[in-house]
Amino acid sequence: xxxxxxxxxxxxxxxxxxxxxxxxxxxxxxxxxxxxxxxxxxxxxxxxxxxxxxxxxxxxxxxxxxxxxxxxxxxxxxxxxxxxxxxxxxxxxxxxxxxxxxxxxxxxxxxxxxxxxxxxxxxxxxxxxxxxxxxxxxxxxxxxxxxxxxxxxxxxxxxxxxxxxxxxxxxxxxxxxxxxxxxxxxxx
Amino acid sequence: xxxxxxxxxxxxxxxxxxxxxxxxxxxxxxxxxxxxxxxxxxxxxxxxxxxxxxxxxxxxxxxxxxxxxxxxxxxxxxxxxxxxxxxxxxxxxxxxxxxxxxxxxxxxxxxxxxxxxxxxxxxxxxxxxxxxxxxxxxxxxxxxxxxxxxxxxx
Numbered sequence: 001x002x003x004x005x006x007x008x009x010x011x012x013x014x015x016x017x018x019x020x021x022x023x024x025x026x027x028x029x030x031x032x033x034x035x036x037x038x039x040x041x042x043x044x045x046x047x048x049x050x051x052x053x054x055x056x057x058x059x060x061x062x063x064x065x066x067x068x069x070x071x072x073x074x075x076x077x078x079x080x081x082x083x084x085x086x087x088x089x090x091x092x093x094x095x096x097x098x099x100x101x102x103x104x105x106x107x108x109x110x111x112x113x114x115x116x117x118x119x120x121x122x123x124x125x126x127x128x129x130x131x132x133x134x135x136x137x138x139x140x141x142x143x144x145x146x147x148x149x150x151x152x153x154x155x156x157x158x159x160x161x162x163x164x165x166x167x168x169x170x171x172x173x174x175x176x177x178x179x180x181x182x183x184x185x186x187x188x
Numbered sequence: 189x190x191x192x193x194x195x196x197x198x199x200x201x202x203x204x205x206x207x208x209x210x211x212x213x214x215x216x217x218x219x220x221x222x223x224x225x226x227x228x229x230x231x232x233x234x235x236x237x238x239x240x241x242x243x244x245x246x247x248x249x250x251x252x253x254x255x256x257x258x259x260x261x262x263x264x265x266x267x268x269x270x271x272x273x274x275x276x277x278x279x280x281x282x283x284x285x286x287x288x289x290x291x292x293x294x295x296x297x298x299x300x301x302x303x304x305x306x307x308x309x310x311x312x313x314x315x316x317x318x319x320x321x322x323x324x325x326x327x328x329x330x331x332x333x334x335x336x337x338x339x340x341x342x
Contacts, residue, residue, distance in 0.1 A: 004223075011245030014224030018246065019253025021217055026261055028209045030268040032276060033254075036305040039330040053334040059202060067207045068214040069309045075218015076227070076313025085222035086314045091230045092239035099233060111311060112229045112302065117318035134301030135308075135322035139329025141294025142305060144340065145287055146279055148294060149304040153247060156279070158254030163279045167291035172236075174295020179236035182300060 005084055022158050031064055034151030036142035038062065038069045086111045102187040115187075126186040134178075145170065218310045227310045229302030236299055285341040297329075 025031040041062030044054040079085030089109050096106045104115050114121065121127030142148040145167045147156060153171065156164025225231050226246060235243035258276065260266075266274050281287075298304050301322055303311060308326065311319035333340075 008242075009220065009224040011224070011242050012249060014220050014226070015246040015249030016253045017220050018217070019250035019257070021213065022254035023257035023261060024213055025210070026258075026274050026276075027266065027268055028213070029206070029270055030272060030274045031210070035309070038309075039305060039326050040334075043327055043331050043334065047331065051334045051337070053337050054331075063202045064207060064210045068210040068217075071211040071214020071216075072218040072221070072306060072309040073313040074211070075215040075220075076222050076310035077218075077315075078215065078313075079219045079222035079310075080314040083219065083223060085219070086316075089225055089228050089230055091228075091234045094239040095230065095234040095237055098237060098239075099230070109230055111225075111227060111314060111316055112318055116229070117316070117321075122318065122321060130300045131318060131321055132325045134297045134299075135325030136329040136332070137293050137297030138301060138304060138308075138322070139297075139326030140333045141290050141292070141297055141329070142326075143330050143333040144290030145294055146290070148306075149247075149298070150306055152291070154250050154254055157251045158258045159276045160255065161279060163281050163284070163287050166284060166287040167294075170288045170291020170293075171295040171298060174292040174297070175232070175236045175299035176295075177292075178296045178299025179233060182296070 006088065008088070008090055018154065019158070022155055025068075029064060032151070033155045034065070034147055035069060035072070036139075036148035036151060038065050039139050040143060041066055102184050104187075129186055130183070141174070217306070218313055221307060221310045222314060227303065227307035227314070232299065232302040282342045289341070 021033045025033050040054065041058040044050065044056060044058040044062075047054060076085070087110075089111065091109075100106050104113055116122075116127045116130040118127070122131055138148070142151075145152065147164070147167060149171065152161075152164040152167040157168065221227050224242075224246060226243065231243060234240045261274050262276075268274050294304075303319070303322060305326065308319055308322050312323065
C-alpha cells in the first residue's frame with residue numbers, strides 16, 4: 001500500500017484502468033471516451049460571436065463531457081493533496097542526460113519544467129513557443145484531426161478505426177519533430 | 189440546474205443524477221493520470237525519446253483492454269443504462285487530410301507543451317498555474333480552427 005502512495009503507478013495497472021474508461025462511459029450512457037471536444041464546448045459556451053462550427057446546443061451535446069473534465073480536475077486535486085501525486089517524478093537516466101545536455105536542470109523535477117512554465121519563462125521566447133504556441137497547436141490540431149490522444153489513440157484504436165491510426169501516426173510524427181528538432185533549437 | 193434549460197430532453201440528460209457518474213469516472217481518471225505520471229512534461233520527453241516503456245505500455249495496454257471491451261459490447265449488442273443499444277460513431281474519412289495534417293499539428297503541440305487535453309485538466313487540479321495558460325491557448329487554437337475550418341483541406 002505504501003508503495004502505491006510513494007511510487008509511480010506501473011503501466012500494467014494504469015494502462016488497463018484507462019482502457020476500462022472506454023466501456024465504462026459506453027455502458028453509462030453510450031458516450032465515447034474523448035476529452036478535447038470540451039475545448040469546443042467551452043468556446044461554444046463563452047464566445048459572443050460564433051463561427052458556424054461552434055453554433056450548436058453545447059448543453060445537450062457536451063454537458064456529460066464537461067462534467068467528466070471537471071472530474072479529471074478534481075482527481076488531479078485529490079491525487080496532489082492526499083495521494084502524493086506530482087511528486088517524485090521519475091524518468092529514465094538517458095532522458096535526464098539528454099535534457100541536461102540541452103539546458104534543463106534535472107536535479108529536482110516536478111510535473112512541468114520551470115525552464116518553460118515559470119512566469120519569467122512564459123515571457124521568454126522559449127516558454128512562449130513551448131507553452132502558448134504549443135497549447136494553441138494542441139487545441140487547433142485536436143479539432144482539425146477531430147480528436148486527441150483519448151478520442152483517437154484510445155477510443156478510436158479500440159474501435160479499430162483506420163482514420164484514428166492515421167491521426168495517431170500524425171501525433172507521433174509531430175511529437176518527435178517537436179522533441180528532437182524544435183526543443184533543442186528553443187533551448188540553444 | 190434544470191431550471192436553466194428549456195427543452196425536456198435536455199433536462200433529462202443534464203439532471204444531477206445523470207451527470208454524477210461521469211464526474212466520478214473523470215475523478216478516477218484524474219487520479220490514475222496523476223499517479224502514473226502521464227501528465228508530466230518529462231514523461232512525454234521520455235516517450236518521444238524512446239527511453240522508457242512506461243508510456244507505450246500504458247497506451248498499448250489501454251487500447252488492448254478498450255478493444256476487447258468494444259468487441260464484446262458490439263457482439264453482445266449491449267444496452268447502456270439509458271436503455272439504448274450502444275453504438276460507436278464512425279468518422280467520415282473524407283480525403284483523409286484532416287487526420288494526418290491535423291494529427292501532426294496536434295503532435296507538435298503535444299511534444300512542445302508536454303500535455304494533451306486530458307492532462308491539462310489534471311495539471312490544473314494539481315495546482316500547476318502554467319496549465320491555465322495551456323488551457324487558454326488551447327481554447328484560442330480551437331476557436332482559430334473554427335474560424336479557418338471552411339478554408340482548410342479535410
